[in-house]
Amino acid sequence: MFESSKNLADKATGLAREHGDVIGRGLEKAGDAIDDRTDGKYGGQIGTGVEKAKDFLRGLDGGRKPAE
Secondary structure (H helix, E strand, O other): OHHHHHHHHHHHHHHHHHOHHHHHHHHHHHHHHHHHHOOOOOHHHHHHHHHHHHHHHHHHOOOOOOOO
């Protein structure tokens, strides 16, 4: 069971590395949509969360910057 979990994690990491730019754009779109639905009330927190998620992606991808 542990081995299959590790394989799944490795696959997810590989996909994130390969498609970090697409994931980064998706994070931005999701953040914008949430910000719109909350009328900007949590814009700062949403922006921080999006940037932290993109930083995590950069770490997976060896520092390559995901799409803005």
